[in-house]
Amino acid sequence: MVTDTQNLQSEVEALCATARWCYARGWVPATSGNFSVRGGVHILITPTGLDKGRLAPEDLLEINPEGAAVAGRGRPSAETGLHTVIYRERPDAHAILHVHSIWNTLLSGRFASSGYVPLEGYELLKGLSGVTTHEHEERVPVIGNSQNYEQLSMDLASALKDHPAAHGVLLSSHGLYTWGQSVAEGRRHLEALEFLFEVEGRRLYSGHA
Amino acid sequence: MVTDTQNLQSEVEALCATARWCYARGWVPATSGNFSVRGGVHILITPTGLDKGRLAPEDLLEINPEGAAVAGRGRPSAETGLHTVIYRERPDAHAILHVHSIWNTLLSGRFASSGYVPLEGYELLKGLSGVTTHEHEERVPVIGNSQNYEQLSMDLASALKDHPAAHGVLLSSHGLYTWGQSVAEGRRHLEALEFLFEVEGRRLYSGHA
Amino acid sequence: MVTDTQNLQSEVEALCATARWCYARGWVPATSGNFSVRGGVHILITPTGLDKGRLAPEDLLEINPEGAAVAGRGRPSAETGLHTVIYRERPDAHAILHVHSIWNTLLSGRFASSGYVPLEGYELLKGLSGVTTHEHEERVPVIGNSQNYEQLSMDLASALKDHPAAHGVLLSSHGLYTWGQSVAEGRRHLEALEFLFEVEGRRLYSGHA
Amino acid sequence: MVTDTQNLQSEVEALCATARWCYARGWVPATSGNFSVRGGVHILITPTGLDKGRLAPEDLLEINPEGAAVAGRGRPSAETGLHTVIYRERPDAHAILHVHSIWNTLLSGRFASSGYVPLEGYELLKGLSGVTTHEHEERVPVIGNSQNYEQLSMDLASALKDHPAAHGVLLSSHGLYTWGQSVAEGRRHLEALEFLFEVEGRRLYSGHA
Numbered sequence: 001m002v003t004d005t006q007n008l009q010s011e012v013e014a015l016c017a018t019a020r021w022c023y024a025r026g027w028v029p030a031t032s033g034n035f036s037v038r039g040g041v042h043i044l045i046t047p048t049g050l051d052k053g054r055l056a057p058e059d060l061l062e063i064n065p066e067g068a069a070v071a072g073r074g075r076p077s078a079e080t081g082l083h084t085v086i087y088r089e090r091p092d093a094h095a096i097l098h099v100h101s102i103w104n105t106l107l108s109g110r111f112a113s114s115g116y117v118p119l120e121g122y123e124l125l126k127g128l129s130g131v132t133t134h135e136h137e138e139r140v141p142v143i144g145n146s147q148n149y150e151q152l153s154m155d156l157a158s159a160l161k162d163h164p165a166a167h168g169v170l171l172s173s174h175g176l177y178t179w180g181q182s183v184a185e186g187r188r189h190l191e192a193l194e195f196l197f198e199v200e201g202r203r204l205y206s207g208h209a
Numbered sequence: 210m211v212t213d214t215q216n217l218q219s220e221v222e223a224l225c226a227t228a229r230w231c232y233a234r235g236w237v238p239a240t241s242g243n244f245s246v247r248g249g250v251h252i253l254i255t256p257t258g259l260d261k262g263r264l265a266p267e268d269l270l271e272i273n274p275e276g277a278a279v280a281g282r283g284r285p286s287a288e289t290g291l292h293t294v295i296y297r298e299r300p301d302a303h304a305i306l307h308v309h310s311i312w313n314t315l316l317s318g319r320f321a322s323s324g325y326v327p328l329e330g331y332e333l334l335k336g337l338s339g340v341t342t343h344e345h346e347e348r349v350p351v352i353g354n355s356q357n358y359e360q361l362s363m364d365l366a367s368a369l370k371d372h373p374a375a376h377g378v379l380l381s382s383h384g385l386y387t388w389g390q391s392v393a394e395g396r397r398h399l400e401a402l403e404f405l406f407e408v409e410g411r412r413l414y415s416g417h418a
Numbered sequence: 419m420v421t422d423t424q425n426l427q428s429e430v431e432a433l434c435a436t437a438r439w440c441y442a443r444g445w446v447p448a449t450s451g452n453f454s455v456r457g458g459v460h461i462l463i464t465p466t467g468l469d470k471g472r473l474a475p476e477d478l479l480e481i482n483p484e485g486a487a488v489a490g491r492g493r494p495s496a497e498t499g500l501h502t503v504i505y506r507e508r509p510d511a512h513a514i515l516h517v518h519s520i521w522n523t524l525l526s527g528r529f530a531s532s533g534y535v536p537l538e539g540y541e542l543l544k545g546l547s548g549v550t551t552h553e554h555e556e557r558v559p560v561i562g563n564s565q566n567y568e569q570l571s572m573d574l575a576s577a578l579k580d581h582p583a584a585h586g587v588l589l590s591s592h593g594l595y596t597w598g599q600s601v602a603e604g605r606r607h608l609e610a611l612e613f614l615f616e617v618e619g620r621r622l623y624s625g626h627a
Numbered sequence: 628m629v630t631d632t633q634n635l636q637s638e639v640e641a642l643c644a645t646a647r648w649c650y651a652r653g654w655v656p657a658t659s660g661n662f663s664v665r666g667g668v669h670i671l672i673t674p675t676g677l678d679k680g681r682l683a684p685e686d687l688l689e690i691n692p693e694g695a696a697v698a699g700r701g702r703p704s705a706e707t708g709l710h711t712v713i714y715r716e717r718p719d720a721h722a723i724l725h726v727h728s729i730w731n732t733l734l735s736g737r738f739a740s741s742g743y744v745p746l747e748g749y750e751l752l753k754g755l756s757g758v759t760t761h762e763h764e765e766r767v768p769v770i771g772n773s774q775n776y777e778q779l780s781m782d783l784a785s786a787l788k789d790h791p792a793a794h795g796v797l798l799s800s801h802g803l804y805t806w807g808q809s810v811a812e813g814r815r816h817l818e819a820l821e822f823l824f825e826v827e828g829r830r831l832y833s834g835h836a
Contacts, residue, residue, distance in 0.1 A: 026404070029336065029400035029401060029403075029404045030333060030336030030398075030401035030404065031336065031397055032332075032333060032335075032336060032401075051393070100332065100333055100404070102404070102407055102408055102411065105331065105333070105408050106408060106412060109330070109412075121527070121591050122523065122591050122592075123450075123518065123563055123589070123591060123592035123593065124448060124450060124518055124523070126450075127448030127449065127450060132565065133565045134563050134565070134591065134592065135565075145332055145343050147341065147342045147343070147344075171332070173331050173343065174331075174332035184469070188448045188449055189448075191447035191448040192447060192448035194447075195444070195448065195518070195520070198520055199520055199523050199524060202520065202524060202623065203524060203527075203623075205411065205412075205415035206415070206623035206624075235822070238751065238754065238818035238821075238822045239751060239754030239815045239816075239818040239819035239822065240754065240815055241750075241751060241753075241754060260811070309750065309751055311822070311825055311826055311829065314749065314751070314826050315826060315829060315830060318748075318830075354750055354761050356760045356761070356762075380750070382748050382749050382750060382761065383749075383750035383761065384750065414829065414830075414833035415833075539736070539800050540732065540800050540801075541659070541772055541798070541800060541801035541802065542656065542657060542659060542732070544659075545656065545657030545658065545659060550774065551774045552772050552800065552801065606657045606658055607657075609657040610656060610657035612656075613653070613657065613727070613729070616729055617729055617732050617733060620729065620733060620832065621733060621736075621832075624832035624833075
């Protein structure tokens with residue numbers, strides 16, 4: 001948990017390193033994706049339209065509880081409100097990562113009508129906090145994509161309430177939101193979920209599922 | 210927009226960095242691909258037969274409005290004329306990127322007969338300038354490949370006129386041309402289109418489309 | 419073979435370099451995987467929950483023959499006992515690598531019911547020590563995954579006895595264990611097996627096998 | 628063409644850089660693959676069993692026209708004789724690259740019975756020296772794999788005579804040999820052929836060919 005200035009600075013650096021690493025993997029193409037950490041009641045978050053391959057701590061915006069930028073250059077992304085929803089619904093979350101990968105895009109589209117992507121039977125599920133066995137079924141809720149961010153915020157809040165144990169939420173044909181008590185935990189969830197999406201995706205799309 | 214010498218120098222460096230990054234991703238194998246920026250009435254463009262993995266500013270040729278090389282070593286590529294066509298038909302374009310990826314090659318072949326690759330429903334479409342919703346349908350025109358560059362220039366001009374809102378053009382079983390008001394915008398278009406080609410390609414080729 | 423302090427130090431450095439390289443390839447996501455070398459009767463092994471992308475020699479735990487940590491920070495992984503089983507059943511083994519790749523996860527699930535993954539006819543089989551022809555059939559045993567590590571240890575010991583010539587063992591929907599007389603040999607086995615899993619996986623999942 | 632000591636030194640460095648780059652791409656796993664340049668009547672070639680990810684000029688063996696090592700450490704690879712055959716049948720060749728990629732392994736197995744992999748209609752064919760149009764059909768001969776290197780040498784010589792315009796030869800379920808008048812040309816052929824193998828492989832294995 002982020003408790004003081006020194007920790008926050010180190011979390012911000014870990015967040016930027018994670019964003020640059022996501023760019024290198026092709027998970028935040030075309031200035032897509034956004035990343036934040038929570039420090040006290042404020043949020044530090046990536047502004048809109050920034051190339052994540054070169055993200056540095058000074059690029060982050062500071063957002064107050066009312067959602068207004070109080071420090072930093074650049075404009076807040078339209079998705080800033082979704083981060084706010086997650087921090088509200090998941091009080092333990094102190095870092096949020098949002099990425100667009102090939103496999104999360106494919107699976108979020110394919111499972112949009114069933115409401116969630118089921119992941120079950122894989123050892124890598126244990127990369128998700130609190131999961132202690134491969135026999136766990138993780139349901140990653142999928143909400144419909146929308147450019148109406150008020151609607152999207154409500155749908156996201158509902159999904160988080162309906163799936164209290166979920167470690168991530170997918171927006172259909174859009175991308176994944178995941179989070180953690182720290183950047184390291186958020187990144188662990190991201191790596192685990194993206195690995196499982198690719199395994200499930202390759203299995204399902206092979207016609208041998 | 211490139212307006213003076215300092216900007217042009219910085220655009221040239223961004224162009225070369227983008228070309229080297231494309232090489233690292235496998236998008237310009239075997240000295241393929243070409244890249245240019247427009248500065249005033251002249252064009253700075255990669256010469257033929259150069260390994261893009263080591264492209265440096267001094268490698269670029271300067272081309273005058275008549276299409277003749279006025280500075281730099283090396284021979285102009287046969288595709289220089291296609292850059293000229295794009296700069297003429299898209300007055301706002303100041304950077305052009307042409308790459309050969311696995312997925313643009315596959316989709317350009319598959320959709321050659323229908324005349325364009327349709328891309329619709331993906332959030333990443335918003336990586337294309339002026340597109341504000343995933344509900345947008347982007348049609349990426351596909352023109353037949355040819356070694357007759359006069360023919361190819363005419364077909365490219367027609368495709369650009371017929372699809373005034375298109376952010377890129379595919380040559381069948383050949384590759385993608387995309388552009389932007391700056392190298393950064395061109396690269397954003399490239400990243401968005403290539404991501405969408407891979408998602409659509411994997412979906413279509415899986416037999417589950 | 420590791421015979422003295424200097425060799426052990428160099429093996430530990432090779433082990434950490436191999437772990438970081440596996441992370442870069444996406445084979446040990448979300449702090450998964452573990453790696454060890456044997457020096458005399460003790461084992462040096464990665465602790466639980468560590469990001470393998472930054473593994474350094476000082477991160478390793480030293481384990482005595484009774485399985486207790488006698489030096490180093492961090493907690494032993496639950497899978498430490500599986501390393502002990504392999505070192506007991508394969509007296510020549512001095513390094514063990516355990517990774518979770520997309521293709522070993524897919525194939526270990528697909529072949530769980532038949533008991534082993536068959537690999538035959540590929541030149542790359544010669545990357546496995548003692549194999550001198552592509553006509554060799556390598557059978558990589560698959561044991562069921564379990565969170566009962568006593569059961570898993572017994573199943574692993576049985577698989578190693580039943581397949582005395584095997585160069586690796588798969589845990590179903592979990593990952594690969596492979597080993598060598600040195601880190602270099604273990605890494606060669608890892609590279610050969612993962613290459614063959616991907617080739618076989620792509621062939622089988624294409625519907626053209 | 629390599630004509631003097633300075634050029635030879637620079638070719639050797641280019642060869643080693645190419646080998647390390649092939650390793651990074653996963654094309655020479657598990658110490659597989661081999662690489663050579665011709666300087667006068669002697670050949671400089673990688674010895675057997677070396678990790679190509681760290682290849683340096685001092686690792687190369689010098690082989691005389693009788694096939695014996697006259698300088699350098701390490702043992703010649705069993706495949707040294709295949710390099711000799713190519714240099715004999717292709718007098719212009721001064722560099723040879725042999726790699727094992729996922730897609731050349733898959734296609735060489737799939738087309739073993741038809742005798743060659745056909746590649747046609749792709750712009751990237753122009754990456755092969757002397758090819759000036761995508762309408763060219765490149766036939767990459769496939770010879771059966773064998774551990775009898777005398778037999779393999781004879782089959783390779785026949786394939787080279789039967790396909791005088793071929794830019795590479797595949798060994799079934801084994802890998803690709805390609806070459807050039809220089810390391811740069813050999814690498815261009817390698818990049819073009821591997822790109823085309825992946826495009827064709829993905830198309831054929833998708834069930835939509």
